[in-house]
Amino acid sequence: MTDDAAPLPPLTDVLATARVVALPLVTRFRGIDVREAVLFEGPAGWTEFSPFAEYDDEEAAAWLEASLDYGWRPAPPARRDRIRVNATVPAVDPDSVSAVLARFPGCRTAKVKVAAGDQTLAQDVARVRAVREVLGPEGRVRLDANGGWNVDEAEHALHALAEFDLEYVEQPCASVAELAEIRRRTKYMGIPIAADESVRRAADPLAVAQAGAADLLVVKAQPLGGIRRALAVVEAAGLPVNVSSALDTSVGLAMGAALAAAVQELDYDCGLGTASLLAADVTAEPLVPVDGAVPVGRVVPDAALLDRHAADAERTAWWLARLERCHAVLAG
Structure with a gap:
């Protein structure tokens, strides 16, 4: 995490509410027809981890850092609504x-x-x-x-x-x-x-x-x-x-x-x-x-929509393993 960031939350806290979703697109975009993401809830609210599949763990770790920052800290003051x-x-x-x-x-x-x-x-x-x-x-x-x-x-x-x-x-x-x-x-x-x-x-x-x-x-x-x-x-x-x-x-x-x-x-x-x-x-x-x-x-x-659009077991395991590796990158 960056110097001004909150301490890195334990991986168990992140995984406790983690849900992997697979959302279909209206039209093909960036070469994909389905957008996958991990959602989880922190003290400040729900947040998202969704680096594109081709990104390596080092690059994807920045996306996780953002997700943790948004889920564990209040957003900065807003100038517009x-x-x-x-x-x-x-x-x-x-x-x-x-x-x-x-x-x-x-x-x-x-x-x-x-x-x-x-x-x-x-x-x-x-x-x-x-x-x-x-x-x-x-x-x-x-x-x-x-x-x-x-x-x-x-x-x-x-x-x-x-x-x-x-x-x-x-x-x-x-x-x-x-x-x-x-x-x-x-x-x-x-x-x-x-x-x-x-x-x-x-x-x-x-x-x-x-x-x-x-x-x-x-x-x-x-x-x-x-x-x-x-x-x-x-x-x-x-x-x-x-x-x-x-x-x-x-x-x-x-x-x-x-x-x-x-x-x-x-x-x-x-x-x-x-x-x-x-x-x-x-x-x-x-x-x-x-x-x-x-x-x-x-x-x-919505809990019902998280269930309806849950990724299959293989993709869920892939994303959670990726999240765990990226968490280790931030911890290291």
């Missing part, structure tokens, strides 16, 4: 865009996934065009490439997509050096560059800011080790930020909303509306957008 959120459009066909956006009522901003390995630039252009047509000229359109382009590909893609009046492009390239280069090459276009993976998956989350490689940062509570650590990154970076999530359940989204509520300046609609991409959730009142925003506050899962 509602968070405006963006719609998220996976790599779907243009004909499906309207249906996806309809799941985000009142949202004035859409984040569109591009640069997927099984998609062409022409498909990306068609998808972004469809989003712009649905949102109209007043809507805000941002892209998320998840580091899928090299510098030349990113430059070519931004030229092809610039006509859609982009708010910014998130993680067009994978490395900090590449981000700095694409930012230099395309500065005249006036499309801001945002860093996500170069913050949350970096040994030094401040490196991207120090290198002048981004105009804004995308911060997420779980990958950065918790709300307080994320706030420290925001303060030290000195750049505008957008608070986002990692396809969490409503319990995890509430953690993200607590981070967004505590950030001093919040100029961008946040990526905290992704419960709309879940076909099921752990609460009967999921944290989905209402009039383009989600409320700030803790979420208590």
Whole structure:
């Protein structure tokens, strides 16, 4: 745990209430059809541990640190009680865009996934065009490439997509050096560059800011080790930020909303509306957008829904073993 964190709770206390859930998605996202997570209750309330399956224990331990911080400590003081959120459009066909956006009522901003390995630039252009047509000229359109382009590909893609009046492009390239280069090459276009993976998956989350490689940062509570650590990154970076999530359940989204509520300046609609991409959730009142925003506050899962969406025995054992290994990483 970090120096300013509470003592590490015993593993037995964490496992005492731990429940592993498997929630189906409305549409395939990040290559998965089902989102798995571990939920457990601490003295401060319910919390979530849900690093993606491919992350190793060292990286996943930061997600557990965040979960323990949120479950065992009160959230920092909130500056706002509602968070405006963006719609998220996976790599779907243009004909499906309207249906996806309809799941985000009142949202004035859409984040569109591009640069997927099984998609062409022409498909990306068609998808972004469809989003712009649905949102109209007043809507805000941002892209998320998840580091899928090299510098030349990113430059070519931004030229092809610039006509859609982009708010910014998130993680067009994978490395900090590449981000700095694409930012230099395309500065005249006036499309801001945002860093996500170069913050949350970096040994030094401040490196991207120090290198002048981004105009804004995308911060997420779980990958950065918790709300307080994320706030420290925001303060030290000195750049505008957008608070986002990692396809969490409503319990995890509430953690993200607590981070967004505590950030001093919040100029961008946040990526905290992704419960709309879940076909099921752990609460009967999921944290989905209402009039383009989600409320700030803790979420208590419904016991019946935890039972209904419980992962099978094999996946439950896998997740609990992973949690135990990550707890050992933090303890060590």
